[in-house]
Amino acid sequence: DAGVTQSPTHLIKTRGQQVTLRCSPKSGHDTVSWYQQALGQGPQFIFQYYEEEERQRGNFPDRFSGHQFPNYSSELNVNALLLGDSALYLCASTHGGPYEQYFGPGTRLTVT
């Protein structure tokens, strides 16, 4: 049973650039959430996708956008990167509503 997968594992970008992160949910899951985790902090909710639509969004600027594909995989896009965007980006999947969420290995983004 494949778990949540994310790519790439690590990424280094320069301020002002754009980045796309990818996530494939656990088998049988149809809902994908994205979180940002700064060093020493708990994950912060960015947004959630269900049925190819953004269902809920956290307190993140419009520079953060996403997409969900018919196979339930998802992308997170960040435009105009800032130094403060350096963090671990986590994708979590679940089936349906407020149930257990399973995280992928994360993408470590460094903005220089």
Place this chain on the structure above:
Amino acid sequence: QKEVEQNSGPLSVPEGAIASLNCTYSDRVSQSFFWYRQYSGKSPELIMSIYSNGDKEDGRFTAQLNKASQYVSLLIRDSQPSDSATYLCAVNSPSSNTGKLIFGQGTTLQVKP
């Protein structure tokens, strides 16, 4: 006041002891509560979920929920050095039923041999 609060630690316990990790949350209508374990440099791993008042046991782990006190805890019995990690408490946001999780900042546990 933070929505989910945890003592950042570190909490240090000797091998074989019981480790007690605590979490409080601000919104009393929260319904779902989760404990994640995160090793350094890794992603969070779900270890316990609890939805009703009382205790829920799974192996060496026991989650305790008291909704009246807005308090959830995790007990780890017979602590092992491999339990050394950061433990994250997460609460399902009551503002929706979409499963948005609100996390505490985590408690670092050190189990000393």
